Amino acid sequence: MNPEEILADGMQQLGLPDEVEKRQKLMQYLGLLQKWNRTYNLTAINKTEQMVSHHLLDSLAVLPHLQPGRWLDVGCGAGLPGLVLAIMQPSWAFDLLDSNSKKCSFVQQAIIELGIKNTRVHCARIESWQQVDKFDGVISRAFAEMEKFVTTTRHLILPRGTWVAMKGALSDEEIGQLPIGVRLEQIIPLQIPGLSAARCLAILKEV
Numbered sequence: 001m002n003p004e005e006i007l008a009d010g011m012q013q014l015g016l017p018d019e020v021e022k023r024q025k026l027m028q029y030l031g032l033l034q035k036w037n038r039t040y041n042l043t044a045i046n047k048t049e050q051m052v053s054h055h056l057l058d059s060l061a062v063l064p065h066l067q068p069g070r071w072l073d074v075g076c077g078a079g080l081p082g083l084v085l086a087i088m089q090p091s092w093a094f095d096l097l098d099s100n101s102k103k104c105s106f107v108q109q110a111i112i113e114l115g116i117k118n119t120r121v122h123c124a125r126i127e128s129w130q131q132v133d134k135f136d137g138v139i140s141r142a143f144a145e146m147e148k149f150v151t152t153t154r155h156l157i158l159p160r161g162t163w164v165a166m167k168g169a170l171s172d173e174e175i176g177q178l179p180i181g182v183r184l185e186q187i188i189p190l191q192i193p194g195l196s197a198a199r200c201l202a203i204l205k206e207v
Contacts (some may be wrong), residue, residue, distance in 0.1 A: 001071065002145035003027065003048045010057040010193035015064060016088070025087050025114055026056055028061035032110050033078055040102045041080040059084035059141070062166060062188045065201055068092055069136030072154055074126055079107045082139070086119040094119045095135070097126060124157030126152045134158040141166040146184075146202060147177040154179075170200055181207050 001009065003105050008018050009031050030051055045054050059081030066085070069092060070188055073082030076096035086094040096119060104123035111119050122129065138153045138161065148163050159164065164181075175184055182204055190199040 003030070003052050006049060006052045006194065007207055010053065011060060013191075014057065014059060014061055014190055014194045016174065026084065028114055029079070029083060029087065029110055030056065032113060033106070036078075036106045036109075040104055040106065042103055045169055046091065049194075053192060056079055056084060058166075058192050058195060060088065061192050061199065061202055062139070062164065063088060064204070065188055066139075067137065067162065070133070071095070072131075072135045072138045072153070072156060074138060074140045074149070076107065076121070077103050077141075079110060081106060081141050082117070082203065083110060083119065085139075086116055087114070090116075092118060097124060097129060097130070099125045100122065110119045129156075129200055131156055134163060137162045137164060139164040139166070142168075144173050145177070146204065147174070147179060148172060150182050150204060159206065161205075163202075163205065165202040167200050167202055168198050179205070183207050 011018050037046060042099045044049055062081060063085060066134060070204050073094060073096045076082045077081050077100045079096060082094045082096040096107055101123050104121050135157055138157050143149055148162055149165055170187060184202060185205050186203040188201040189202060192199055
């Protein structure tokens, strides 16, 4: 199978609708990522087939477990998962934040070239970034341990908002270090097509 067929097959396995326009836009995003990666080293993965599984499908796997609303992607890197989710859910709003200016420049260019209307990118450190309108949800992909993830974003989330941490293995020690007033609501194991490594989602809420 070619990379787009791998993506279509993976989306089917994840139970996602295969909308041709969105799938093609995801592949266009991947093409931009490969182009920029040759100069700016945005990701260590450079084979297209691996990018489909490790980046696109890894990001898409979380979609069935998210609620509609305003989302903040912390430590978005090259736009993962935020830009992928924004392509799939044009009626939701996404703010993507990273402190790496090269990665933010790439994300901004991708937003422009792909005509994505529901996304903004911010180049800043999360600890000092302020936003008047709070978010329904905050998501991260390998950003930090959950304690740091929660404490550095707590000022940005609505009282009934949800933190979603995309994780590999999740230890009892990491769970035990959660701040007071925050509970681990659910751990959702994920099966990523084409990816054998363990993946899970940790869903967190304020008590």
